[in-house]
């Protein structure tokens with residue numbers, strides 16, 4: 154498959170799944186804009202590395218995905234600098250683990266904004282161009298938590314269920330326009346997002362680090378293995394291919410069997 158001449162934006166791609174997706178899209182020849190937080194020098198190393206390794210253009214935009222005006226600005230910038238936006242991967246996400254009665258209101262608001270509303274804002278801004286060019290791929294990183302819940306993750310589970318509803322609606326609206334919209338729903342992928350929630354889960358469940366990994370994380374996955382970032386990126390690439398042109402409105406699980414139970 155080649156994505157040569159395609160233009161891509163991957164939100165939340167300075168780390169983890171998003172970075173793997175951006176690199177995979179670039180490997181297939183797409184120009185790509187990466188986004189997310191982190192030390193400026195490390196981000197520049199990644200950005201320049203993508204250009205050097207894959208011979209594509211790579212932009213970095215630091216738009217805060219909790220801010221609608223910054224999101225609109227970033228999409229407009231990508232379209233202006235690349236001349237189009239063909240592949241939109243909504244991947245930025247954060248997590249917070251707490252019993253519902255203690256769940257901080259600001260964390261609820263931030264998770265809903267970054268994990269759900271940001272996808273609305275990017276899709277809203279990117280859709281006119283995709284429709285006009287009669288081709289587009291929207292892939293939203295949802296989660297096994299878009300299908301099932303776990304205790305202490307009220308905001309995350311609500312946001313991820315919402316992403317699926319948004320994706321289905323967009324898929325129907327764009328069905329005859331050459332644009333598909335789908336979700337990829339990983340189970341536990343070993344990334345900083347998972348690593349960072351271990352201390353809070355230890356506290357919420359009164360467990361050791363090893364117990365959280367074995368009894369909370371991997372116990373959910375019948376394969377007893379973490380999903381890899383490259384496996385998620387490969388699924389995103391497939392959804393961008395012509396072979397996947399009739400897949401739209403889908404929520405593809407990659408969770409080692411978690412949601413089969």
Ligand code: NAD
Nearest residue numbers: 165166167168169170189190217218246296341342344346
């Ligand atoms: P990560 O923490 O490694 O990466 C998250 C990325 O989002 C980073 O680049 C970060 O800078 C960026 N980000 C966070 N807040 C942002 C903001 N306000 N504006 C812009 N960028 C922001 O996490 P990850 O595990 O790679 O997660 C990526 C996506 O995959 C998330 O949507 C997450 O919910 C989803 N997911 C992860 C797992 C998992 O087990 N790791 C499982 C299912 C779904």
